[in-house]
Amino acid sequence: MLIYKKFIRMIMKEDNVQNIRWNLFRRLVFFVLGGILLITGNAKGQTTDGGFLPTDSCVKIGHLPNGFTYYIRRNTEPKDRVTMYLVNKVGSILEDEGQRGLAHFMEHMSFNGTTHFPKNELVDYLQKAGVRFGGDLNAYTNFDETVYELPIPADDPTLLHNGFQIMRDWAQDATLSPVEIEKERGVILEEKRLRDGVQQRLRDRYFPIVLNGSKYAYRVPIGLESIIKDFKYETLRRFYKDWYRPDLQALIVVGDIDVQETEKMIVDMFSDLKMPAKPRERKIYTIPLLNKNQFFSATDKELQTETIEVLVKHPEEIIKSDDDFRKALILSLLNRMLGSRYYELSQQANPPFIQAGADITSFIANLEVADAQVSVKPGEEEKGFKALWTEIERIRKFGFTKTELERAKSDLLMAYESSYKEKDKTPSDTYVKEYMDNFLKGNAIPGIDFEYQFVKKALPHFTVDDVNRIMKTYFNTVTNRDILVMAPETSKGKLPSQTDVEQWMKEVADSALTPYKDSVSGQTLLPKKITGGKIVSERELKELGITELKLSNGLKVLLKPTDFKDDEISFFAYSPGGTSLSGDKDFESADAAARLVNNSGLGNFNAIELSKFLNGKRVNVSPFMSERFEGLQGQMSPKDMKTAFQMMYGYFEEPRADSVVFTGLLSKEKAILENRSNNPTLVFRDSVSAILGNYNIRRTGPSVKKLDEINISKAFSIYKERFADASDFTFVFVGSFKVDSIKPFVAKYLGALPQLNRKEQACNLNIHFPSGRIKKEIFSGIDNRSTVELVFSGKYNYTTLENTRMNALSRILTIRLTEDLREKESGVYGVGAYAHYSKYPENRYSLFISFSCKPGNVQKLIDETLKQVKELEKEGPSLVDVNKFKAERTRQLEVSLKSNDFWLNYLGQKCLDNAPLDDVLTYSELVNSVKPKDVRKVARDYLSGKNFIQIVLYPKQASN
Structure with missing residues (x-):
């Protein structure tokens, strides 16, 4: 994983990695690295006067007198669903020195009480409607934005109205109760504990260098422990009042809704958002280019491999015009060809590196980077780096070949063709991400009709000279270049210096390189004619x-x-x-x-x-x-x-x-x-x-x-x-x-495949979870963090009905443990119970309960967990919790039944289990048949503790 990509995942507060929002340029780059192209829409016409890209005519964009922005689009994929995002141009970069971490803290507090949903009633209300906390209901905080996400059913008018009310409350009506603030301190400290580790330690050291000493280096969203522990209530309230305001907010609504009715509801509900009497300036912070080269070297006990990375920083360009779009397409082609070159290098008997790659992509704030990185074997730093850099220099000297470019064009056109064909089946989330990027960055949203036609016309005119010119520009390492060297502690004192790496670069540049030869086979895929079957x-x-x-x-x-x-x-x-x-x-x-x-x-x-x-x-x-x-x-x-x-x-x-x-x-x-x-x-x-x-x-x-x-x-x-x-x-x-x-x-x-008529079955290896009660302690790592795994296991009565009840048990246990360990005890960031069951080779089950916490809290939280288990065995769940499970599963099934992935997985599993294929037809009935007494019975049957394994990870120093 490239370091700059680690930046983005590491700095964002994310309950789900999929919450990373790439702009149009990023998506183009990400596609050529193997991602999914996310450029969609239904635009009409050509570029506007002056060469600016048009705006998709299918999205309604409006602005209220108070500065609030909204985007609305009707989309029936999935049917009877609507996705809402509240996007705030408010992130950790706006924090004062004494507020470091409070942008992220504020995001948490939006779930802990608003005017219409006091305390934790918001999560409780949505769970009853089938919306999962974390899985559906979500949010993240980044340097420059805080985003709230709510996908809900659109076929219930009351629920839909309350969804807008939730968004309105998030915009300006969080209650910020002192009691809830105190409870949330522990949750966020546990989230921070989860993020502590080798990457965090290194980040704290290299951020000031790669971010050129800018404010971004000192505003990582998770913040400072000292501030999270001790900030005054008024400090958080001041941040909220300063920055949660309509001129910095947008509501994006995409789904199976009526656009005019939705717009009226937004106007009615959001027009009264108030601006502060004396609004603070929302300064646009940047990372300055210092016009110098920098070097960073470090070791850490928990690193596994040695990495050398070269970053060349450039100002990022927003995509607004057709020229901007053309450049983004050329960058996509370039990245595809770079990836292919390094893939070929890796296909050797004794490859000169463990992993290597290079590309050009968006970075942080106002920058994008040309990046080349290599992971090397111990003692092979020079060999590995020179192999990486040789290809950079080879391309800079000789450029790419026409055949490489034609393949890249074919791949890019194929991606656009696929998006174009799928335009009527585009998920609402895809549109939301594009509109969010338009609001935050200003990138154009022309729509797939326009984009596809543009790409078809533009691609044939791109030449290798176009690509080579950009390659030479972006990988010009004369200035604004950072070299980063990181390795395991065992390499301390042996790492290459800045002089070493620069000398290797010079030696490669001065060497007698030869042009790349693009070998393409002229054969067919299969060597023989296929006769076929019947x-x-x-x-x-x-x-x-x-x-x-x-x-x-x-x-x-x-x-x-x-x-x-x-x-x-x-x-x-x-x-x-x-x-x-x-x-x-x-x-x-x-x-x-x-x-x-x-x-x-x-x-x-x-x-x-x-x-x-x-x-x-x-x-x-x-x-x-x-x-x-x-x-x-x-x-x-x-x-x-x-x-x-x-x-x-x-x-x-x-x-x-x-x-x-x-x-x-x-x-x-x-x-x-x-x-x-x-x-x-x-x-x-x-x-x-x-x-x-x-x-x-x-x-x-x-x-x-x-x-x-x-x-x-x-x-x-x-x-x-x-x-x-x-x-x-x-x-x-x-x-x-x-x-x-x-x-x-x-x-x-x-039909032409070979037939031997063997009657085979898999062998029962008799590998089972150990029986009895077992406790194991593992000591590893230096961070003050423990991981807990609790496992119940044994023989099982495998039926569709029993599986449904087991699913109810695990989901209800997750809900109760979240309420107890997170909301009441403030002892964990997340906790989950996960049921697994198998029909073959024997009917067996396992139920895992997992969480991470402070080492000193391990036994206390295990005791609380087992207390919840015992209460389920003794009393069973409440009807409210059972109904939450039913609502979630019913709503999930409604969407799943319209998914190819669901049907492939479902049919595949049924075939593997030799089970009836038509179970899905009665699954909703099975879910709705679950009663509290059924869940209590499976809890008694399977959570007795007869076979119970407790495994805890402690840091090494805890063993002393």
């Missing part, structure tokens, strides 16, 4: 909209056409067996088998050639091998069905084992594992897995020794054996296809 039977499951096919080779296919997406088909295929059929001595080879094939190419193409072949195609097909199954999974665009089915066929009949590439991959993995014990989170994870798996070698963590046990020939032999017989395979396809259009591909490619 569909021997066809059956319709009308209630589910599913067609079941049986092929001449015994293979079964389930087809579920949907209209949820216009350019997406997802699939899953499986056969019983997996690694369970390999003995312990071959386990590591079996476990690596699918990974070997995945990294070796396919058919006539090696991995690099396959990557180039798939440029411009929306196809992803990957083999997998789990403990009990082997199979394939992936996605495709309908237009790329032929390629996808050829790949499915190829992973059976034409797999490859590239020992050179895989040896290189293993060498990188070994380098990472050498310092795995430095990371307390991984130490704890490995320990939990080993304890719960009774220390079976299939459950203990990864190690260099285990990698050494992998025999590439044996791994490939196991793979071919597991995929030698298609007669016991089941394929599930869900998405935008017609049954008659996909059947010829099914018959030709899947």
Whole structure:
């Protein structure tokens, strides 16, 4: 992970990583790095006078006399839902010195009492309506903004009205009760504790350098512990009164609503927002460019690998005109080509680095960066860095090739075509993020119709000279360049100096480099002609909209056409067996088998050639091998069905084992594992897995020794054996296809797969959670933080009804523990109960309760947790909590039933369990049938504590 990307995730207060909002430029860059393009809309016409991009005509943008802004768009994806965001141009950058952390604190307090929803009534009210706290109801605080998110049903007029009332209360009517402030101090300190760690320690040291001594370096949203503990109530109230005001706020409403009625409601409810009598200036802070080069070097006990990174900072450009858009497109092409170059470098027997990459992307505040980074093996700093920098210099001297550019163009156009095809199925969240970016940054929102036409016209005119010119400009390291070197503590005293790195850069620049040769295979993917098979039977499951096919080779296919997406088909295929059929001595080879094939190419193409072949195609097909199954999974665009089915066929009949590439991959993995014990989170994870798996070698963590046990020939032999017989395979396809259009591909490619008529089942390895009561303490790490894992387990009565009741138990337990451990005790930031149950190889269950806290509070919070468990056993839950579970599950199901992912996962799991496919038709009835006495019964049956495991991570010093 590049350091600048760590910045953004680290500094944002986020209950969900998906809350990161990229602007248009960021999205273009993120797409070429493998993300999802999020440029959507329905614009009309061309650019406006002066070359400025138009505004999407489908969004209603308005401004109230008090300065409040609103965006409204009707969108029926998903149906009967509306998403509201209250966006404030208010973040930690506006804090006075004595307020550091209060922007984020204020965000928390908005959930702890407003005029119409005192104390915690807001969360309680929404939970009763099926809105999950954290999962749906959410917020985050960044340097420059605080954003509140509320997705709610739109088919209940009272709930919809109250949703607007909640937004109105958040805008200016938080109560800021002293009692609630005191309770929230502990919650935020626990959130800060979660963020403490190696990245935080390093950030505190390098922020002043990379942020050029600006205010941003000293306004990380989580704030200072001393201020969070002791600030006066009036200090928080002053921040709220100064900055939560209409001229800095926008309400974004996108969903299945009437635009005119919504606008009237906004005007009625938000027009009375008051401006302060003497409003403080909302200064726009920036990070100045110092026109000098800087260097940072540090070690830390918990780092696993050594990283060298070069950042070249530039002023960020807002996308408003067609010229801005063209530049953003060129940057996207450049990043795609950079990524391909480094991917090729990584495909070596002895790669010169663990990981390397370079790109140009948005940074923080007013800056964007050209970034190049490399993770190196111990003692190979010079070798690794020179490999990274050689490619930068090669491109600067010789540029990219025309064939590279054409592939990048094809990929970018494919992404826009897909977005254009999906324009009527675009999720509301996508529009919200764009409008939020328009309000905060000023980036244009022209809409996909305009963008797609623009891209189709612009792409053919881009030349390698256009891309090369930007490359030379952005990677000009003469000034505004930072070099960052970070490594494990064991490398202290051995790290390269600024002089060393600059000398390596000079040596690379002065070396006799040669131009890049773009090798493209002229072969077809598969080496032989496919004769195909036949569909021997066809059956319709009308209630589910599913067609079941049986092929001449015994293979079964389930087809579920949907209209949820216009350019997406997802699939899953499986056969019983997996690694369970390999003995312990071959386990590591079996476990690596699918990974070997995945990294070796396919058919006539090696991995690099396959990557180039798939440029411009929306196809992803990957083999997998789990403990009990082997199979394939992936996605495709309908237009790329032929390629996808050829790949499915190829992973059976034409797999490859590239020992050179895989040896290189293993060498990188070994380098990472050498310092795995430095990371307390991984130490704890490995320990939990080993304890719960009774220390079976299939459950203990990864190690260099285990990698050494992998025999590439044996791994490939196991793979071919597991995929030698298609007669016991089941394929599930869900998405935008017609049954008659996909059947010829099914018959030709899947029908041609080999048939041995083996009758296999996965082996029962008898690896169970240990019985009895067990307590384990793990000591790792230097931060004052503990992690607690409590596990109940045992035999289980696996039925759909019992599973539903178990889900109710875990969800209700989560709600109660949140109310107790977080809201009452202020002892945790988050806590959750998670139920797992399996039908095979035996009916068994496990229920995990997890949280992190201050080490000194561990036993107290465990006691509180077990008290809640006992109360559920003895008294059962309240009807209110049961109804919250019902509302959440019912609302989730309404949305899920319109999702390809849901149907693929649902049908796949039902097939794996040999269970009836039509359970979903009665699931709502099962949910609504749950009563408090049912939850009490499963609590008594499964939470007795007969089999109870308590595992706690403590910092190392706690063991002294």
